[in-house]
Amino acid sequence: MKPAPFEYCAPTSLDEAIDVLARHGDAAKVLAGGQSLVPMLNMRLVRPSVLISLRHVPALDDVAVTGGWARIGGMARQRAVEEDPAVRQVCPLLTEALGLVAHPAIRNQGTIGGSVVHAGPLRRPPNRTSCSRKWRSGPSVPRVSRRGGPWKR
Numbered sequence: 001m002k003p004a005p006f007e008y009c010a011p012t013s014l015d016e017a018i019d020v021l022a023r024h025g026d027a028a029k030v031l032a033g034g035q036s037l038v039p040m041l042n043m044r045l046v047r048p049s050v051l052i053s054l055r056h057v058p059a060l061d062d063v064a065v066t067g068g069w070a071r072i073g074g075m076a077r078q079r080a081v082e083e084d085p086a087v088r089q090v091c092p093l094l095t096e097a098l099g100l101v102a103h104p105a106i107r108n109q110g111t112i113g114g115s116v117v118h119a120g121p122l123r124r125p126p127n128r129t130s131c132s133r134k135w136r137s138g139p140s141v142p143r144v145s146r147r148g149g150p151w152k153r
C-alpha cells in the first residue's frame with residue numbers, strides 16, 4: 001500500500017521545527033529514522049496531514065558524555081550510540097541492549113528518540129529509559145513515566 005497524501009516539511013533549525021509542529025498540532029507527525037513510521041504510513045495505520053522530517057535539523061544527533069552522564073540527542077542513530085565507547089563506559093546496559101535491536105541496517109537509520117517515542121511493545125530493552133539513572137532524553141523527546149504521567153527523576 002501507499003501512504004495517504006501528506007505535506008512534507010524539512011525544517012533546517014530547531015526553532016523552525018517547533019514552529020511547524022505548533023502550527024499543525026496533532027495533524028502533524030515527526031519523521032526520525034522512519035523505521036517504524038514509514039511502514040505505519042504505508043499501511044495507513046496513521047494518516048498525518050503533515051510529515052515533519054528532523055533529518056536536516058542540526059545537532060539533534062549529538063552524543064556527549066561528561067561527568068559520568070551520557071546526553072543523547074533524539075536523532076542520534078541507534079548504531080552510533082551502540083558504537084560510542086564513551087557511552088559504553090557510563091551506560092553499558094544501553095550499549096548491550098541496542099545491539100539486540102533488529103540488525104545493523106535498521107540501527108543505522110533508527111534513532112534513539114524514535115525508539116523512545118514509538119515505544120513498541122517488543123522494544124528492546126523494554127525499559128531502556130528507566131533502566132539506568134545515567135539516561136537523559138533531549139528536549140524533543142517527551143518524558144513520560146510508565147504510568148503515563150510526567151517523568152520525574
Ligand SMILES: Cc1cc2nc3c(=O)[nH]c(=O)nc-3n(C[C@H](O)[C@H](O)[C@H](O)COP(=O)(O)OP(=O)(O)OC[C@H]3O[C@@H](n4cnc5c(N)ncnc54)[C@H](O)[C@@H]3O)c2cc1C
Binds near residue numbers: 037101109110118142
Ligand atoms: C525490521 C525491523 C525490526 C525491528 N526490530 C526492533 C527490535 O528488535 N527492537 C526494537 O526496540 N526496535 C525494533 N525496531 C524498531 C526500530 O528500533 C525503530 O527504528 C524505532 O522503533 C523507531 O525509530 P525511528 O527513528 O525509525 O522512528 P520513526 O519511525 O521515524 O518514528 C517513530 C515514532 O516516533 C515519533 N518520533 C520520532 N522521533 C521523535 C522525536 N524526536 N520527537 C517526537 N516524536 C518523535 C514519530 O512521529 C513516530 O510516531 C525494528 C524495526 C524494523 C523495521
